[in-house]
Amino acid sequence: MRNDTAQALxxxxxxDEALAIWHELAEQGDARATANVVVECAADGRYTDALRWWRRLEALRTGVPPHEPGVRLRGLGKTEAAEGWWRTAAEKLKDDRSCEYLGISLRERGHGQEASRWLRQGAERGDGPCARELAGLAFERAERAADPVTREIHTEEAAKWTREAAAAGDSPARLILHELEEQLAEQLEEQRRAEREGGCRGMCSAGGTAAGGGGSATRWRARPTPSAADGASPGSTPRWTRT
Incomplete structure (x- = not known):
């Protein structure tokens, strides 16, 4: 009842009145109030306090995942606070979903380099969704590359992380990898056909080599990577609305 009163306030x-009630209830071990205190602390940028209350919430065995406070904050339109919480959870709790959601949010705001850094942390721990999102960023860089060498480097990195994600059991990555393999087979067949006809002619100049020219990046953009923002991550469908 008092939680409902605080919510209404x-x-x-x-x-301030709502926070006073939630703090009092949280001190008494109320899980709902504790969860609200975590969110409100993070909303104010007090991530150390938010983390302290999060550990108390975790001790109550509610089963709430670490990335969820950030989801609530994003649902309230507080993107920077959401990213701040996800950074805290990614760094202090080593939470892969927070790495993924933070990476997606940063990518959406044009901060690809920082997004890659956080996604790489999860990917290197073997998390499939993080690896898939990291592959997507690499494909985007390949598509923007001005020279064939740089494009090939980014495409190879993208293929590597796509394979890592697929090996980790990420279903969207498996579909993407299957498409890439089909595209590679088509390119190789075209190259062999061109060689039989007397040389690769347009193949080489068009950049359609098996190493990955521009085709892989184009295919990726034609089928945008399913992400947490679309509710595609297994077991971690985000709710961008308050719950």
Whole structure:
């Protein structure tokens, strides 16, 4: 009942009064109030306090995943606070879903380099969705590359992380990998046919080599990587609305 009162006060703009009730209930071990305190601390940028309350929530064995406070904050339109919490959870809790969601959010805002750094942390621990998102960023870089050498480097990196994601059991990555393998087989067949006819002629100049020219990147963009933002990550479908 008091949780409902606090919720109503918060929605009416009486945040301080709501927080006072939630803090009191959280001190008594109320899980719902504790979860709200985590979110409110993070909303204020007090991530150390949010983490302290998160550990108390975790001790209550609620089963709430570490990335969820960030999902709630994003649902409230507080993207920077959401990213701040995901950074905290990724760094302090080594939470792969927080790495994934943070990477997606940063990518959406044009911060691809930082997104890659966080996604790589999860990918190197063997997380499939993080590896898939990392592959997507590499494919995007390949598509933007101005020279064939740089394009090939990024395409090879993308293929590597796609294989890693598929090996980790990520279903979207398996589909993408299958498409890439089919495309590679088509390119090899075209190259062999051109060689039989007297040389590769347009093949080489068009950049359609088996090493990965521009085709792989184009295919990736034609089928955007399923992501947490689309609810595609197994077991971690985000809710961008308040719950």
């Amino acid at each position: 918060s929605e009416q703009g009486h945040r």
